Amino acid sequence: SESDEGCDGGEGGGISLPKATVLRAIKDLLPKGLRCSSEAGNLIMECCMELLRMLSDEANVLCTTEKKQTIGPDHIIKSLKSLGFAEWSQQMEHVLDAFKEAERKRPKKKRNPMLGSGV
Structure with missing residues (x-):
């Protein structure tokens, strides 16, 4: 449709951000x-999609170079730096640290022993 025009980022195969x-x-x-x-x-949406493509491509290269199968936060932060967004990478490191700290403080869910017991 016309309202979706330009939102898939061209060669992105229909991938888009929610308009x-x-x-x-x-x-x-x-x-x-x-x-x-x-x-x-x-x-702005097209620019966001292009940034996401560049970031994911760079992170994929780093991941492959390190012979890893999963892109992790460190790959994203390194990608930001290599793409010239060092300031953003510092901000993301702070966000990641805050997220990890919040996860540590969050109460762990106890596993229900009845799950998977067949009962």
């Missing part, structure tokens, strides 16, 4: 009284 969510984020980030045209919103 309404992205447009809502743009609207929420703009100062009060400032609007974003539909064309500008679509351009």
